[in-house]
Amino acid sequence: MLVIGGGATGAGVAWDAALRGFDVMLVERGDLAEGTSGRFHGLLHSGGRYVVKDPVAAEECVVENAILRDVIPDCIEDTGGLFVTTPDDDPAYGDRFLEGCRAANLPAEEIEVAEALRREPRLNPAILRAFTVPDASIDAWKTVWSFARGAAAHGARILTYHRVTDLHVGDGAVTGARLHNERTGEDVDVEAGFVLNASGAWAAQILHMAGIEDVGVVPGKGIMIAMNHRLVDTVINRCTMPADGDILVPIRTVSVIGTTDIHAADPDEIPVTQAEVDQMLDDGERLVPGFREARALRVGAGVRPLFQDAKTAAVTDTRDVSRTHAVVDHRERDGVDGLLTMSGGKLTTLRLMAQDLVDAMCGQLGEDRPSRTRTERPPGNEDGDSYRLGSRLRRREATLQDEQLICECELIGRRRLEEAMRRRGTADLDDIRRNLRLGMGPCQGGFCIYRAAGILHGVDRLDGAQASAALRAFLEERWKGVWPILYGDQLRQARLDDWIFQGLLDVEHLPDGAPA
Amino acid sequence: MSRHDAIVVGTGLAGLCAALRLAEGGARVLVLAKGIGATHLSAGTIDVLGYAPERVERPAEALAGLPPQHPYSLVGADGVGAAVDWFKQRIAGGSLAPYSYAGGIEENLLLPTALGVPRPSAVVPATMAGGDLRGGAPAGAGDDRRGAGSAVGGAPVCVVGFRPLKDFYAALLADNLARVGLRARGIELDLAPEGRADPNSLAYARAFDDPAFRAEVTAQVVGRLAAEERVAFPAVLGIARPHEVWSELEHRLGRPVFEVPTLPPSVPGMRVFAVLREALRRAGARVILNAVVVGAEHDGGRVTALRARHGLREERHGTEAVVLATGGFAAGGLGLDSRWTAREPALGLPVAGVPAPGEARFRAGYFDDHPLGRAGIAVDRELRPVDEAGERVFENVLVAGATLAGAEPWREKSGDGISLSTGFRAAELALAAAGAPATAGKAG
Numbered sequence: 001m002l003v004i005g006g007g008a009t010g011a012g013v014a015w016d017a018a019l020r021g022f023d024v025m026l027v028e029r030g031d032l033a034e035g036t037s038g039r040f041h042g043l044l045h046s047g048g049r050y051v052v053k054d055p056v057a058a059e060e061c062v063v064e065n066a067i068l069r070d071v072i073p074d075c076i077e078d079t080g081g082l083f084v085t086t087p088d089d090d091p092a093y094g095d096r097f098l099e100g101c102r103a104a105n106l107p108a109e110e111i112e113v114a115e116a117l118r119r120e121p122r123l124n125p126a127i128l129r130a131f132t133v134p135d136a137s138i139d140a141w142k143t144v145w146s147f148a149r150g151a152a153a154h155g156a157r158i159l160t161y162h163r164v165t166d167l168h169v170g171d172g173a174v175t176g177a178r179l180h181n182e183r184t185g186e187d188v189d190v191e192a193g194f195v196l197n198a199s200g201a202w203a204a205q206i207l208h209m210a211g212i213e214d215v216g217v218v219p220g221k222g223i224m225i226a227m228n229h230r231l232v233d234t235v236i237n238r239c240t241m242p243a244d245g246d247i248l249v250p251i252r253t254v255s256v257i258g259t260t261d262i263h264a265a266d267p268d269e270i271p272v273t274q275a276e277v278d279q280m281l282d283d284g285e286r287l288v289p290g291f292r293e294a295r296a297l298r299v300g301a302g303v304r305p306l307f308q309d310a311k312t313a314a315v316t317d318t319r320d321v322s323r324t325h326a327v328v329d330h331r332e333r334d335g336v337d338g339l340l341t342m343s344g345g346k347l348t349t350l351r352l353m354a355q356d357l358v359d360a361m362c363g364q365l366g367e368d369r370p371s372r373t374r375t376e377r378p379p380g381n382e383d384g385d386s387y388r389l390g391s392r393l394r395r396r397e398a399t400l401q402d403e404q405l406i407c408e409c410e411l412i413g414r415r416r417l418e419e420a421m422r423r424r425g426t427a428d429l430d431d432i433r434r435n436l437r438l439g440m441g442p443c444q445g446g447f448c449i450y451r452a453a454g455i456l457h458g459v460d461r462l463d464g465a466q467a468s469a470a471l472r473a474f475l476e477e478r479w480k481g482v483w484p485i486l487y488g489d490q491l492r493q494a495r496l497d498d499w500i501f502q503g504l505l506d507v508e509h510l511p512d513g514a515p516a
Numbered sequence: 517m518s519r520h521d522a523i524v525v526g527t528g529l530a531g532l533c534a535a536l537r538l539a540e541g542g543a544r545v546l547v548l549a550k551g552i553g554a555t556h557l558s559a560g561t562i563d564v565l566g567y568a569p570e571r572v573e574r575p576a577e578a579l580a581g582l583p584p585q586h587p588y589s590l591v592g593a594d595g596v597g598a599a600v601d602w603f604k605q606r607i608a609g610g611s612l613a614p615y616s617y618a619g620g621i622e623e624n625l626l627l628p629t630a631l632g633v634p635r636p637s638a639v640v641p642a643t644m645a646g647g648d649l650r651g652g653a654p655a656g657a658g659d660d661r662r663g664a665g666s667a668v669g670g671a672p673v674c675v676v677g678f679r680p681l682k683d684f685y686a687a688l689l690a691d692n693l694a695r696v697g698l699r700a701r702g703i704e705l706d707l708a709p710e711g712r713a714d715p716n717s718l719a720y721a722r723a724f725d726d727p728a729f730r731a732e733v734t735a736q737v738v739g740r741l742a743a744e745e746r747v748a749f750p751a752v753l754g755i756a757r758p759h760e761v762w763s764e765l766e767h768r769l770g771r772p773v774f775e776v777p778t779l780p781p782s783v784p785g786m787r788v789f790a791v792l793r794e795a796l797r798r799a800g801a802r803v804i805l806n807a808v809v810v811g812a813e814h815d816g817g818r819v820t821a822l823r824a825r826h827g828l829r830e831e832r833h834g835t836e837a838v839v840l841a842t843g844g845f846a847a848g849g850l851g852l853d854s855r856w857t858a859r860e861p862a863l864g865l866p867v868a869g870v871p872a873p874g875e876a877r878f879r880a881g882y883f884d885d886h887p888l889g890r891a892g893i894a895v896d897r898e899l900r901p902v903d904e905a906g907e908r909v910f911e912n913v914l915v916a917g918a919t920l921a922g923a924e925p926w927r928e929k930s931g932d933g934i935s936l937s938t939g940f941r942a943a944e945l946a947l948a949a950a951g952a953p954a955t956a957g958k959a960g
Contacts (some may be wrong), residue, residue: 059768177747190863239524292578292854292855338952361828400628401712401713401714403714404682404714447779450777450779451633451683452631452687453688454684454685455685457685458687458688463691464690464691464692464694464695467691468631468688468692471631475882476882476883478882479880479882480880483879483880484877486852486878487854488852488853488854492851493844495926496557498846499557499558499926500557500780502779502926502927503558503925503926503929503931504559504629504630504779505629505630505631505633506629506631506633506635506929508883509571510631510692511636511692511695
């Protein structure tokens, strides 16, 4: 079977199917979790956000939140969550919220405002009500890699940088696909007994290759801003109907505010506008006064794979599209066998989505192989402890002076960097960034990326042209996520980086091409 | 309240040069600065003009072609030349003598960066000049050892790196030099100061001051060099006795040796800071670090005193003139808030060149020309700040260095040249004003 898409869904599907003993190949046009999954605020939903508006989604979250805490504990930080009623919100919504939580079996509890402020001193002191929920933060990159590695350990082949350029259809069934290797430029045809389309917001593009049109994939753009500090240690949600800029998630050493929801015509064209940034900062100010004085590190946009079949044309506000998922059966819908599409969904329910999709495949194949992902732990979760802020520093502190610290912001030592470079065998520093968080800290690679290029040159035996191209590409990619938030101290940092890369190293005049 | 003829705000190259020139001219000078300036982050070279936007071979000529709002247009090529000559004398006669600078504003050298990019620079430490990649001969290392103008780019290069120094990659540098047509190769030594795992450039520079470390380095390198090769090191060849370290290496290796500047902390920048700071002390100027200028008192159009925070305490410092050399956005001399309002925090001067609300401040490509790039304080021909209408804001405030509007020094490779020449010019103008009949008077 062929899984298309290396995001959370695809990795979950590969893991689920490999555990059931299927021969799995996963293909991803870029790097794992490079699309929607990696451009995500990091919230492992308790379900509270959906209890009033989307009870089905809420119930799924309640169940899946607990399962993920069991099977991928190392990817999750148990921050807990608060829903707070700001002065701009209707206090009566809190009653509906509590009612919804009870209905969804979600353990929520109202606490005194003073208690909420004691727990989160930066929180807006004018809040009117506060409720605790079991929200958490989840590292999407680690999660996706964990499932992908688990799948690989059970025989799956994970092919990154392989773009599907055609689906082979014969006798009313999908029989395989043509893949384009983005790294080598080669094309290869693969046969598959079944194709699972887990390409999220790109699902319609894949289906188009099988001649299937008018599938209601509605890409919804969401922007989020990573702030330099953990302005809060608990996930903060506005206790109101879901709106823009109403979630603040502490994750690793940063906190992320999100998000917006704007219909995007093309999932590959999702630029962040100045107005969106401004709005997000105002929203942050509502939750944490002084938000605008804090330092913003990076802004990103992701594109949700919302789905609304048959009435797509009527969709204007993508927020009104359900956040639950659905398996699209193309045999039933389009008369095409051997092809299923996962539509909608969210990272919190990735395990359930994967299970449902593989169940549907088993149903078509007449196979009875139950899912094992409820209890099986993928690799990378051996500690069994949820992530704690400071654990990385604690692990490193004793030996901090024993080796070179290449990325000071993210505490990445040379050994770990070289291991990752060897394991990935990549000439792309962005791949390393997603694995190790290289260059993700306050200096945004200002110091470590020149070092990483030098080390990559040695480890991978790259020539000067390749190492230089890797450095330039990293800087150009990084810029996309920083320029819309360059003010205050981060502008200062960026200007220092300009002095280093342009003033000192003269990166912009690196020669192109091969030796003269 | 203390009283001074001039207060210089900032200890980057512009502030240090302005203060020293003022003190030499007989002014009682106070230097106030939040901390050490950008010397410690710089290459340590005086880049006058490297790109405009094509590569500049003869900066003195190219300066004339700059737009009128560029800081160099206020100083003129003669002014830049005078400042460079003055600077070279101060370093050569300074506390690290005979450590000195080579070159001039007539032509640019081409020195390799730590990435191996040939980067134009006009006035450079003599310890770097041997890296000149221009077609003819490498300069600065003595006629008898020149590469005789053989291959394009001069003599082949052996780049020596240190594996424990994470801020310099010899093989990458050499590979990129090879790509522009120079024979180059890298070797890496395992030597580290005191066997440390993660020493920085400064730790190496201190180690090189020690003859035993130098002897170990030369012993490991000398047998590995080919006949015509010159030898590149990261710019860590000594902090207390850099000339001695460099000339000894040249002697022991029997060939030109040159330094290549790399990531901060900048050892060559620290040398400049040390020499100018010591010269200031000798000239009687007072330097106070950790002093943040937060405002001014004025009498009409003249600033009469600066208010500065020293820790928790605020003090007033009376003065006849102010040279503002607090740097640009990188240094905190200029700021931009989240509502996209730019300000100059010390004196509240108007900031020019900031795109209006709703207009693009940056473009989507990192290497694009960014609209905010040339923002800064606009000044008249006497370096006095002006507002949007071109009206002078203060009569006795002069602005120098990266605070000035009209340049993108990191792109132009003009940073230290602008700082040196405008700092020097600001001092000359302030001295001339003070030398007018009503010295210390209110006429300005």
